[in-house]
Amino acid sequence: MYKLKVITSTVRPGRKGPAIAKWITEVANSHGFEAEMIDLGELNLPLMNEPVHPALKQYEHEHTKQWSAKIEQADAFIFVTAEYDYSYPAPLKNAIEYLVHEWAYKPSGIVSYSIGPFAGVRAVMSLKTDLLSLKNVALAEMVNIPQLNQFVDEDNNFTTDERLDKNAKIMLDQLVRWTKGMKAIREDK
Numbered sequence: 001m002y003k004l005k006v007i008t009s010t011v012r013p014g015r016k017g018p019a020i021a022k023w024i025t026e027v028a029n030s031h032g033f034e035a036e037m038i039d040l041g042e043l044n045l046p047l048m049n050e051p052v053h054p055a056l057k058q059y060e061h062e063h064t065k066q067w068s069a070k071i072e073q074a075d076a077f078i079f080v081t082a083e084y085d086y087s088y089p090a091p092l093k094n095a096i097e098y099l100v101h102e103w104a105y106k107p108s109g110i111v112s113y114s115i116g117p118f119a120g121v122r123a124v125m126s127l128k129t130d131l132l133s134l135k136n137v138a139l140a141e142m143v144n145i146p147q148l149n150q151f152v153d154e155d156n157n158f159t160t161d162e163r164l165d166k167n168a169k170i171m172l173d174q175l176v177r178w179t180k181g182m183k184a185i186r187e188d189k
């Protein structure tokens with residue numbers, strides 16, 4: 001079974017990201033993946049504080065070694081991203097920039113959300129560009145959630161509708177294909 005890490009993007013108290021991440025993790029687990037959710041708020045990585053460029057993998061700090069091992073395990077990712085000031089949130093950028101090779105030749109699905117009408121798609125565009133620089137390929141198929149308050153209540157319970165369920169299935173079908181293909185690329189040394 002392919003290992004999938006579902007990674008959130010926000011760390012503020014009361015954040016909605018984990019409620020959405022929990023949902024897509026459960027769906028992925030019944031879709032051919034062994035999926036694990038990573039809440040960046042719980043992971044609590046400091047701002048990138050490694051002295052040596054991560055491409056050299058000479059990690060000094062225990063938090064980096066653990067983060068590296070977790071991402072190394074993964075065959076694929078799903079990023080669950082909010083939109084902060086028209087881009088993706090800084091904690092996700094920070095978590096990504098800690099590592100280089102661990103992201104490479106692996107595919108990523110994206111679930112974006114916002115309280116407004118645009119579903120976080122502006123954040124998606126910058127996230128996709130940054131992932132490509134690390135040789136990580138973000139799929140065309142996505143789940144984009146607009147007007148988040150329709151789907152998450154005050155206790156952070158997340159409910160979906162038919163469109164979200166359908167888009168999640170389409171994205172996960174594609175993610176299985178890309179995961180298989182990119183695993184072959186990683187094994188072809």
Ligand SMILES: Cc1cc2nc3c(=O)[nH]c(=O)nc-3n(C[C@H](O)[C@H](O)[C@H](O)COP(=O)(O)O)c2cc1C
Binds near residue numbers: 087
């Ligand atoms: C710092 C900050 C910046 C935001 N910027 C945007 C934005 O650019 N576009 C948007 O649609 N919503 C924006 N929002 C509203 C978010 O869509 C909404 O608060 C969402 O729940 C944030 O995700 P989180 O709950 O996981 O933190 C912003 C919220 C915060 C806290």
